[in-house]
Amino acid sequence: MRYPVSEPFDSGVLETGSHSVFWERVGNPSGKPAVVLHGGPGSGATPWWRTFFDSDRYCVTLFDQRGCGRSRPLASDPDTDLSSITTQHLIADIEALRVLHGIDRWLVFGGSWGSTLGLAYAVEHPSRVSELVLWGVTTTTRHEVDWLTWSMGEVYPEAFSDLLALVPDVERGGNVPAAYNRLLMSEDEELRDRAARGWCAWEERLATLQGPPNPSPRYADATFRLGFARLVTHFFGAHGFLPMDGISGRLDRIVDIPAVFVRGRLDIASPLGVVWRLAQQLPLATLHVVEDEDHGGADVTDRLLVSATDQFGR
Template structure:
């Protein structure tokens, strides 16, 4: 067993924001344990129960929450009248801070995966005094370089699958913002238009999930409501490059240079260039990057073991 057994929350509730969002949250572990917060990926995947298993429930008090627009939070990004203008990285950072204050936490460990690592780094550089340690897997920073890699560069590796995605917006030339163009289709009020775009984007996600062999269908995309909300949020955040300037994270690393950190990436993770994270860690003296040779973006047993080892070490 690599991860801890699944435990049930000892507390849960809803955070109401001033702009009409209801953020579902839960707390697991020991009420007096070391504080931690989980930032799920996607964007739009939701805080699934398996996230709880990265922490020793005897030593941690962990806050998990569904980010705006997904999971048990409301309104959903899949709603016909969804307003994505109130779902940005800055809004999510404010939600993290509101949850920290709600639970009377001074500082906490931040654990994030994939998109959650971008959000975690953005939160840390904005509020370094509130972060005790950082643990990120599938680490990315969602810069334009990385988003272009996810689309145009990977399109050279999987030209057949990419041609299907590109066929939705043939007017967008290489170098253009493909994710924004697809997001516009996803927000079209015609169900035939937005569901077709959602299916196409989720097909592309499935293609990138494995380096070789045929794509493996993800059960969660079989739900058209989930697929639509997920695709809307992903293309919304990616199309705006995480709502951060190009140096929004890399230009502020001095703020987090004294925060211990563990980052994990699979060598076979083709969803983003590994070099971006490697260069980032080179500038953080207390950060360690583990490159797992035989695992991809989703990670597996080795990645899980490294994450659990990190949370265990930081609990001492």
């Protein structure tokens, strides 16, 4: 069972020059430090993320990554320059927050896109990571992005045909997220909205294994819908702004970090083999494969994640 939602004891804004990054801290100010890396990209650090930690044991830093949530400017704003929103910029923000709060090392907790960011941060700053707890684990390589689009297009050909319908003919055989990002950055407001709806419909299709897609209430918000679609396609179209071996080729740097990875067997958002091979190279990592759960996880995933933070918080 997850813990009750705890209220922040501190919050503020990290000024980076080009972005104002909103952060908050929950739990025990003297507790074990942890940082939460939300998914999306662009989903925001909603209160739900706080519930994986015992507020008596942990001091948890959460923040809305550049371009989303309570950070400004939003990716949905017409004048926002997405070139200042990359994985390297987000890693720098994590480090700036660590320094701001006087933390030496902290547990890194993340899910989905946040797991890619957590791994990228860990291999860049291994001395600053005490443990890793990651779920829905991905590394956002070209192989995984192609899986998310072209491979899943073979599973859901009708929905994939709808997704491709908006893409110009000359771009239909290539990088689908990059092509969509160009549509989403168009000066044509109607085209931007059609593209945002199209991408979010594909997200809903992949999130529902059987039957018609379950509509997500957050996509009903036009501002969220556009910002989310822009950020996802911006990062996925650039394969996470990482070299092909940006994570897999640097795992030697984190072999001494205890880690817990959780993935659903039914998680079709990326191939399970990626995290399985990753875990084989990390002697202190435990991979839990949950047979009956998908990318969003459910009761077993929640229990495993809370068990991990409880264990590391002792």
